[in-house]
Amino acid sequence: MTSLRARSVVTATPVLLLLAGCVGPRDDPGSSARELGRGGRDEGPAAGLSPEAGFIDVPGSKTHGPGWASRMFYSFLPADERPERAPLLLLFNGGPGSATTGILLPYGTGPRTLDPAAPVDGAPIANDASYTRFANLLYVDARSTGFSYERESVQPSDCHGQEQLYVADAADFIYVLLEFLGAHEALRDNPVVVVGESYGGTRAAVMLYMMQHYTLGADEIEVMGRAPPWLKGKMQAHLDAAFPARAGVPREPSQVAEQFGWQVLIQPNLFGVEQMMYEQPLARVDPDLAEHFAAPGASDPYDVRRTVEEGAIVAEHAARSMRNPEHLEALLGVGLAEIDGLTPPERWPSSRYFWSGREAATAAASERALRDELGGLGRDDAYWLPEAVPCQGYLGDHGSLRAFGEVLPHTATFITNARYDVAVYTEALPVFFAERSNHDVEIDMSLPAGAARPGVIRLTGAGADIALRFPTYESGHAVSVGAPRELAEDIEAWLAETGASVPR
Incomplete structure (x- = not known):
């Protein structure tokens, strides 16, 4: 019998969340794949670490997931001080099929950021709440999203398997992470914090599960x-x-969790469509969301305080900056000419998968400035795309939820609770845990040491004593856009509290 208790006034209604996993390559590539490009300024922090961006070739799979090699884009920004001692944050957006360079990279996390209140052509500005104050940052675009592209022309028939493709997706990110660490000796043994937004929550949990259980050949959760x-x-x-x-x-x-034992889940989906079905009845009785449900379509489900059109402006601002050479260089911290694999002829053969001729024409028109500077592309390719259709719709399921549960005993977990997000209604999470787990669930509203906002979910019983950090934000789905300073402060304090970094 589970129970839900609150130590203080809790405005929570339940939320269900899920994470996704990983399967991979077409052939065993051996010990490493080729890493392209390490552009960066000559001057830089200690240990020879400086901003860089490039591509890592990721293999496909003959049996499960994409059956072709892909070139995945990464951007690295070192910590402002002692990067060789700071944790490495691996950041990605979700979708599945959404570009990390569309939200987490341009908004609220790096030394330069876009102002969501500025005109859509506004240049990046200095961010005095940059995560580089306390961590190294590694942003990665999923296959075919953002700046990532395919190494050949592919068709839907090149996808292998019909189920649990979140495993293949998570494997891609594990591959990129291990390749990056292998190429950066100064960071090789640093704590790694996986930071996933939305479906990125599924990916984060499955990644950690696969890395922590890498010795297993099979398991009961498939x-x-x-x-x-x-x-x-x-x-x-x-x-x-x-x-x-x-x-x-x-x-x-x-033991694996001594390095790979932290996750920050920003409005995470962990359990696919079933999570959404669980959340919606609870969201409908939340008084803060009443106007949204009273007039469907009038407000943005990702932030009910704004209209759908206002939400689109935030995405458009990011898209224009990704396609503006000057803005892009400011956000990446490197010159575009320094990024190996970005321009023809190095990127040949290259393509994007599963997009229409209309999308191709729109992309070509919108990135004219990039093409003028970097060179033209084939009709099946683009320099930057905000999203791509993955092999299959692979939102999480019971397996990804079980993976999330399996990593919790070894993994420090931080989950955001954005008050105005209907797309992923995290207010339902405590109730979900109370009803669907074997644990007693308690919401602790005392203030953790060094934190600015209260909120901890405690799972006890059945031999467990797990604390999940769960602060609330006056924000929509993209907390790095809606409450960037607050999120940065809380993550910094939590990393110090959980031993990933030393307080300044």
């Missing part, structure tokens, strides 16, 4: 049996290089 053939060897090689005192010894989940 994740590890779909893992790519390179996972075990690549994870072991990384751990051996990062922690040579234990080289050659398979690691238990709790």
